[in-house]
Amino acid sequence: MATLEERARARPEAFGRTSLIVCESLVRIYQSEGIEVQALQGLDLLVDEGELIAVVGASGSGKSTLLSVLSGLDVPTAGNVRVAEWDLMTMTSRERVEYRRTTVGFVWQQTARNLVPYLTAEENVELPMALAGRPRRQRRAEAAALLDVLGVAYCADRRPSQMSGGEQQRVAIAVGLANSPRVLFADEPTGELDTATSNDVLEAMRAVNRDLGTTVVVVTHDPSVRDHVQRTVEIRDGRTSAEVLRHTATRDDGTQHEVAEEFAVLDRAGRIQLPQDYREALDLVGRVRLTLEQSHVAVRPGNRPGDRGTPGADERAAHENHARHGRRAR
Numbered sequence: 001m002a003t004l005e006e007r008a009r010a011r012p013e014a015f016g017r018t019s020l021i022v023c024e025s026l027v028r029i030y031q032s033e034g035i036e037v038q039a040l041q042g043l044d045l046l047v048d049e050g051e052l053i054a055v056v057g058a059s060g061s062g063k064s065t066l067l068s069v070l071s072g073l074d075v076p077t078a079g080n081v082r083v084a085e086w087d088l089m090t091m092t093s094r095e096r097v098e099y100r101r102t103t104v105g106f107v108w109q110q111t112a113r114n115l116v117p118y119l120t121a122e123e124n125v126e127l128p129m130a131l132a133g134r135p136r137r138q139r140r141a142e143a144a145a146l147l148d149v150l151g152v153a154y155c156a157d158r159r160p161s162q163m164s165g166g167e168q169q170r171v172a173i174a175v176g177l178a179n180s181p182r183v184l185f186a187d188e189p190t191g192e193l194d195t196a197t198s199n200d201v202l203e204a205m206r207a208v209n210r211d212l213g214t215t216v217v218v219v220t221h222d223p224s225v226r227d228h229v230q231r232t233v234e235i236r237d238g239r240t241s242a243e244v245l246r247h248t249a250t251r252d253d254g255t256q257h258e259v260a261e262e263f264a265v266l267d268r269a270g271r272i273q274l275p276q277d278y279r280e281a282l283d284l285v286g287r288v289r290l291t292l293e294q295s296h297v298a299v300r301p302g303n304r305p306g307d308r309g310t311p312g313a314d315e316r317a318a319h320e321n322h323a324r325h326g327r328r329a330r
């Protein structure tokens, strides 16, 4: 009995209990003309309240599928997914509407999907507020305040066709924030913009996160977004495979600089994805040798007959490869 109690006490806390967004072992399988496509293959992701993160990945890696799930438009085949108090696996269609109206806001890549063309910027921001039944005077004041935070107050009376792409996206962010959501999801928000304008839009997201405290998740194939966020999560083959964390460090002389550290993600089942360039550099295919060292786990080629994985030689090869390719350690 005492042992059972001890075990119960020692049980780890529920996965992501304190996080705002929890994706646990998410699987999404599509059937297309008799062929099964596994868009999400056991994806784990935790996002805390107040974070600003980017989810990046190549085309087909599963980003849009993840966003459809998180936005309540699609239900995964298996796994658990929660945003704030909403369990997205078991939600009714009525709750889904409520969730989309109150808890999350969206910015899409296509500006036409974000803004009604015949309404002014201010009217566009007021529209979701009106749908939520908020009084007219309050709508006016809040729409004006949001356009101000996004730096586009001067566009209040303009229609989308009278604004630049960057201005339209900043107004779109204001629309996404109209009903004070807990999370703002942005799907390729800079996809149709040039680099300088993209930077303005991403900085606007940063301002929203900093000044309004809204949690922001930007989904994109553009790796340069990582320069604008604290955490970048990389999706590969339907799973989170790597993360880049940025923070400010102080040099010996007291000056500050930005540091970006890259980590591989170990999922809940203990799986890790080795980057393709690492696999190619050491010809790691099929079976590999894993050894537990005092401070690390070593992975060595193990598929060659008679190869007993001599650590010294392999480590030297790895160092030489690093030196040759100038890669960062993960």
Ligand SMILES: Nc1ncnc2c1ncn2[C@@H]1O[C@H](COP(=O)(O)OP(=O)(O)OP(=O)(O)O)[C@@H](O)[C@H]1O
Pocket (backbone or CB within 6 Å): 030, 031, 032, 037, 038, 039, 057, 058, 059, 060, 061, 062, 063, 064, 065, 066, 221
């Ligand atoms: N409705 C669907 N029916 C069948 N297969 C689908 C469907 N939606 C997505 N897929 C497949 O699932 C995989 C993941 O697609 P997804 O759109 O999530 O990737 P993505 O990372 O967003 O790509 P992109 O950046 O090109 O939009 C792909 O192989 C895609 O072909």
